[in-house]
Amino acid sequence: MSLLRSKILTFGGVRQPELERCRAAIIPAPLEVTVTYGEGAAQGPLAIMSASANMELYDEVLDASPIDQGIYTHGRINTSGTVQQSLENIRAAVAAELAAGRLPVVLGGEHTVTVGALWAMVERYGTDFTVLSLDAHLDMREDYEGECLSHATVMRRAWEMGLGVRWAGARSCSREEIDFLRSQGIEPLWAHQSHADPNWIDKALEGLTGPVYLTLDIDGLDSGIMPATGTPEPGGLSWQQATAWLTAVCARHQVLGLDLVELAPLAGQTAWDFTAARLLYRALGLIFRGTL
């Protein structure tokens, strides 16, 4: 067990690679402050890391081992202060990876962590990229229970930064959120439309050009294959649908950074931790695909 020897829980359970030779860096951000229903998202990064240490590192779909590209695992971000401070810590960590030319991979924690990552992305790249969200929820609220920096407001904050916003798997929002989106001329593609239309991925990405930031809220997956999350919703994407969407996104767009959020592990049930770990690993493999 390399984990026990090294005392570092790395993604994939490998010996920690040399940072300078890595193409991606995992930034664990176990923030859990504004979660409103099921709890446990703070345990997500550790559960994903533990599961990843036990998964096969050869991806049979990609016929490659993405881990060979170098995936570094940083220590956890300090999330013990205010949400603002935690997001600032995430911003700084993501900015350092961008400056070094590595792909930043933030592991939540609650969805709010995306805001810190986007601050760094905008600093580096400006606003000429789109935020693609795998999520049951639109997260377009102006505020939630009085909080502007909340898991339920993430995409509204992205939109306010001047970024394009798109969804996959969306199936839950308030009247105000959809009214606001429509007032801006934006109509989300809903999960039920994805189930009904074999060409849904083309529609989800229609007219989209340029680079993207990927935010993978694990509750975008159907609650039947992903019950380990704070607000599980029925009618979500299957594993096949989610990975097909990821495949298209990564084939058509440069991915500038990504996060995976909202896994709230269920005690004694490792299947969901594995699902999250493999989704992240597949995403990394697809991003590296041209050069595996």
Ligand SMILES: [Mn+2]
């Ligand atoms: Mn969500």
